Amino acid sequence: MSIKVLLNGAGRVGKAVLKQLLEHKKFEITIINDINPYIENLVYSINYDSTYGKLADKFKIIENNFIKNSTSKIKITNVDSLNKIDLKDIDIIIDSSGKKEDINLLKQLPVNAVFLTHPNKDADINVILGANEKELNPTSHKIISTSSCNATALLPALKLVDEKREILCGDIVTIHPLLNHQRVLDGSFVGSPTREVDCNFEFGRSSTQNIIPNKTTTITACSYVLEKFNKELISSNSLRVPTDTVGAINVTLFTKQTSTKEEITKLFLDFEKNQKFPIVLNNFEPLVSSDFKKERFTTIIDHRYLEVKNNMIKLLLWYDNEWGYASKVVEILKYYEKIKKGK
Numbered sequence: 001m002s003i004k005v006l007l008n009g010a011g012r013v014g015k016a017v018l019k020q021l022l023e024h025k026k027f028e029i030t031i032i033n034d035i036n037p038y039i040e041n042l043v044y045s046i047n048y049d050s051t052y053g054k055l056a057d058k059f060k061i062i063e064n065n066f067i068k069n070s071t072s073k074i075k076i077t078n079v080d081s082l083n084k085i086d087l088k089d090i091d092i093i094i095d096s097s098g099k100k101e102d103i104n105l106l107k108q109l110p111v112n113a114v115f116l117t118h119p120n121k122d123a124d125i126n127v128i129l130g131a132n133e134k135e136l137n138p139t140s141h142k143i144i145s146t147s148s149c150n151a152t153a154l155l156p157a158l159k160l161v162d163e164k165r166e167i168l169c170g171d172i173v174t175i176h177p178l179l180n181h182q183r184v185l186d187g188s189f190v191g192s193p194t195r196e197v198d199c200n201f202e203f204g205r206s207s208t209q210n211i212i213p214n215k216t217t218t219i220t221a222c223s224y225v226l227e228k229f230n231k232e233l234i235s236s237n238s239l240r241v242p243t244d245t246v247g248a249i250n251v252t253l254f255t256k257q258t259s260t261k262e263e264i265t266k267l268f269l270d271f272e273k274n275q276k277f278p279i280v281l282n283n284f285e286p287l288v289s290s291d292f293k294k295e296r297f298t299t300i301i302d303h304r305y306l307e308v309k310n311n312m313i314k315l316l317l318w319y320d321n322e323w324g325y326a327s328k329v330v331e332i333l334k335y336y337e338k339i340k341k342g343k
């Protein structure tokens, strides 16, 4: 029998999750809830996407707030809180709305698990593949955060280096595409209810005309997964750039033991060879950000920019913050179901 899923919030991440989950017959998205009241607009934005193109098997609206394509029939609801939805046939919720819902409310929902697509310190667990998936326990973890796109890309690399060389301190700069809470042209910034944003004035400026510096919650998100990787150990900031998707992280680490470039190269090559999930991909080609669009691997090491000097390691990582991150949400879901069944 298929696992019935409710998708809450069909924005950038929600739609990437939807499209990837449609490929997995084990999961059936039976409800999509979004505060967008226009079902015509919702179905249009699922069928047509400027970043990832047209959906081959398009949805159309059928009777009573249902949409349908050749394989799936999905009910559309339009409420602002999950406790207003009839959940009697739902096994799992994926909440990609960004709403910071009361955790106690989420815990009381009559479903097996709620997956949050944002870091959340009150969740039962924050999971990043390649970092702490072995701690995931379907019996005791009901509210499961799948962390952030940046932390998903970064933490497997930090863990790997730390296990071999012990990280003493470091710094990261994330270079991140623009997001839906930003402005197209200059305007006053209006606080987003779905995001914690510190740099309000900068986010009121035109996202298409500027590189916007801001703080990032990446390291805090890492610390929810593995406590060691916190803001005391690693400093951070971010540059928001006018591209649609694919981020990069410039990472500088100082380690207890010294390394050579060959040793660090081998570390990532060996990891890629032996990994169970699509995490590390080693790139030696002269590629640019759009070449990583729709890439499932989310810690793509660009070896052209790997630098190792004594106890300093400098890495450049790539990741598709929408599609790649959504693929990890789906992988975590599949892994959760697998260990739940004791396989």
Ligand SMILES: NC(=O)c1ccc[n+]([C@@H]2O[C@H](COP(=O)([O-])OP(=O)(O)OC[C@H]3O[C@@H](n4cnc5c(N)ncnc54)[C@H](O)[C@@H]3O)[C@@H](O)[C@H]2O)c1
Pocket: 008, 009, 010, 011, 012, 013, 014, 033, 034, 035, 036, 079, 080, 081, 096, 097, 098, 099, 117, 118, 147, 148, 149, 179, 180, 181, 194, 321, 322, 325
């Ligand atoms: N975009 C990214 O690169 C990215 C990557 C990883 C994680 N995330 C996280 O995923 C979440 C969504 O981000 P996004 O970029 O997809 O945002 P988005 O603005 O594109 O999409 C959010 C969607 O949720 C809907 N929504 C808002 N409040 C709702 C509510 N109360 N109930 C139901 N639907 C609601 C909106 O109408 C919209 O369709 C955020 O928590 C974000 O931090 C985003």
